[in-house]
Amino acid sequence: MPARVQQLIMGLGQNKQTNIATAGSTFLRFKKLDTTVTTPKPVFENDAAEIGKGHEFITQTFPSHYDVANRLEKYASAEFVTWACAFGLGNASVTGSSAPYTYTIVPIDPGTTLELPYFSLVEQVAEGGGRAIDTLYVGCAVEDWTYQFAYGPGRASSKMTVNWVGSGLVTTPSGITVPALTAENNMLAASMSLSVNGVDYVATRRILSGTIGWKNNLLLNAGFYPGSGMQNGLQVRGRMEIGARVPTLQFTARLLAGSTEYATLVNQTTGTATLSVNHDDGNSVSFSFPKMAFQVVENAEADGIVAVTVTGAPQFDTVSNTVMSVTTKCGLNSIAN
Amino acid sequence: MPDLKQELADVAAAIERMDQRAPEPATLPAPGKVRLRHPNTGDIKEVDAVPEAMIPIMGLGYQQVKE
Numbered sequence: 001m002p003a004r005v006q007q008l009i010m011g012l013g014q015n016k017q018t019n020i021a022t023a024g025s026t027f028l029r030f031k032k033l034d035t036t037v038t039t040p041k042p043v044f045e046n047d048a049a050e051i052g053k054g055h056e057f058i059t060q061t062f063p064s065h066y067d068v069a070n071r072l073e074k075y076a077s078a079e080f081v082t083w084a085c086a087f088g089l090g091n092a093s094v095t096g097s098s099a100p101y102t103y104t105i106v107p108i109d110p111g112t113t114l115e116l117p118y119f120s121l122v123e124q125v126a127e128g129g130g131r132a133i134d135t136l137y138v139g140c141a142v143e144d145w146t147y148q149f150a151y152g153p154g155r156a157s158s159k160m161t162v163n164w165v166g167s168g169l170v171t172t173p174s175g176i177t178v179p180a181l182t183a184e185n186n187m188l189a190a191s192m193s194l195s196v197n198g199v200d201y202v203a204t205r206r207i208l209s210g211t212i213g214w215k216n217n218l219l220l221n222a223g224f225y226p227g228s229g230m231q232n233g234l235q236v237r238g239r240m241e242i243g244a245r246v247p248t249l250q251f252t253a254r255l256l257a258g259s260t261e262y263a264t265l266v267n268q269t270t271g272t273a274t275l276s277v278n279h280d281d282g283n284s285v286s287f288s289f290p291k292m293a294f295q296v297v298e299n300a301e302a303d304g305i306v307a308v309t310v311t312g313a314p315q316f317d318t319v320s321n322t323v324m325s326v327t328t329k330c331g332l333n334s335i336a337n
Numbered sequence: 338m339p340d341l342k343q344e345l346a347d348v349a350a351a352i353e354r355m356d357q358r359a360p361e362p363a364t365l366p367a368p369g370k371v372r373l374r375h376p377n378t379g380d381i382k383e384v385d386a387v388p389e390a391m392i393p394i395m396g397l398g399y400q401q402v403k404e
Contacts, residue, residue: 093401095371095386104388109398112376321396327388337403 003127005035010072011178012083013140016117016336020139020167020239021229024120028182028332030080033159034073038123040135040170041067042234065224065235066168068137073162075155076147077184078283078330084162085285085326086336088142088214090116090242099331100282106322107214107245114241116141116216117336121164122176136174139167141240144215147287149189149277151208157189158277165218168236169229185283185330194251196312197264197271197292201253208302210251212275212287214324217243247324249273249289249312254305261308265294270315286327290317365404373399 011027043065046058053059074080082103086092090108094101108116118139125133143163150157194201194210201207223237230236253261263269273292278284295313299306316323366372371386373394382399384390 091395091398091400093371093373093391093395102386102388104391104395106392106395109396112398319393321393325388325392325396337401 001128003125003132005037005125007125007127008037008133009124009126009178011122011176013119013121014083014332015334016087017120017139020115020118020237021169023136023138023171026334027120027122027176027178028079028083029178029180030072030074030182030184032072032074034071036070037125037133038068038070038121038135038137038166040137040168040172042232043067063233066166066170066231068140068166068168068170069143069164071161071163074160075184075186076158076160076277076285077186078279078285078328079182079184079332081147081160081187081285081326082328082330082332083335084142084145084160085214085328087117087119088145088162088216089324089326090336092117092336094333094335094337099333100329101331101333103326103328103330103335105326105328107324108242110242115239116242118167118240119336121166122174122178124174124176124178131173134173136171136176137166138169138171139237139240140164141218142216143218144213146211146213147275147285148211149192149209149275151189155186155188158187158192165220165240167223167238167240168234169231182332185279187277187279187283187285189277191278193276194274196249196251196273196310197260197269197294199260201251204256206253206256206259208252208254208307210275211248213246213248215246215248217245219243247289247314249292249314250310251312252300252302252307252309254302255299255308259308261294261297261310265297265310268293273312273314282329282331284329288325288327289314290320290322290325291315372402372404374402375399 013024014026046061092105121137145162228238273289276286293313296311300309
């Protein structure tokens with residue numbers, strides 16, 4: 001009997017692992033939008049290109065490594081955005097003695113460490129009284145996340161996407177009892193406030209859509225270092241270090257006679273950029289860039305209305321010692337801690 | 338030699354007394370404060386538990402101390 005993809009149950013590690021090889025024990029069960037199912041992909045190489053066989057065909061295969069990666073696409077809830085930013089930026093503090101807890105999240109300082117907190121991820125698919133899939137991925141890290149907002153009704157106006165990479169360490173069957181679904185508090189774009197370089201884009205009713213993102217450019221090949229470890233005769237990563245990280249902000253707004261975007265670009269004026277969304281007082285997210293210039297300003301069109309698309313150039317700020325910070329509130333404690 | 342033996346006994350007794358002492362209660366940060374520790378230097382800073390105060394310190398690599 002086949003299984004439907006809606007039977008997929010996914011648990012994300014709540015706490016950071018103690019190291020890349022030791023699985024976490026506490027999981028948050030989330031719903032998601034994408035229909036991808038992760039594969040514990042073993043990679044094999046062969047001798048097709050080697051000389052001396054008398055032909056160009058394969059005569060032998062060789063185990064190489066595990067290649068584990070997938071994406072998570074979700075409506076943006078305070079809980080999931082907190083999870084994504086805490087593991088994706090890497091340095092998260094949580095304050096408050098009871099819910100709602102406040103998370104203060106900044107990128108890790110490369111002078112301190114190059115490794116993000118690792119998390120575990122479990123996927124299970126029930127089938128025929130058993131499980132077609134029951135896999136625990138150990139030692140995973142966030143490659144990138146993107147918060148996306150757009151005009152229009154409903155939860156689709158505010159989404160969060162995460163791409164993650166695994167070390168290759170896999171446990172099957174997982175041995176994990178995934179808890180009940182996490183109660184999520186979705187944050188619609190209708191709740192948004194957005195101020196960039198002194199312009200309040202919500203008060204002027206100009207903002208249409210945009211994204212905020214973070215990419216770690218993980219050094220994946222460097223994870224297969226001499227001695228990194230083996231599983232079933234295939235190499236696994238013993239570390240996943242950050243590469244050259246890239247924060248991004250892009251937004252499209254209606255163009256008015258008094259619009260200042262082009263002048264801000266030409267003059268390379270810098271200022272703060274803050275985007276906040278919330279479900280209620282206890283469930284909210286605020287992305288903040290302490291020093292933002294504009295990289296590209298292009299005229300555009302949306303639904304027949306003339307608009308302008310701005311690509312920001314976030315700069316490192318020597319006062320707040322960061323290029324970006326995220327402050328969230330939600331009812332979950334100890335995410336990435 | 339007897340003096341040396343006595344000295345060793347005194348030291349052993351002093352160590353035993355220290356071991357028997359109740360451990361000092363761990364100090365907690367003041368209300369409304371949070372402690373951040375640098376993982377390499379061990380330096381600890383106690384700051385207001387608000388993002389505005391925490392971000393500049395965390396940006397330098399300081400991490401929250403679990404109390």
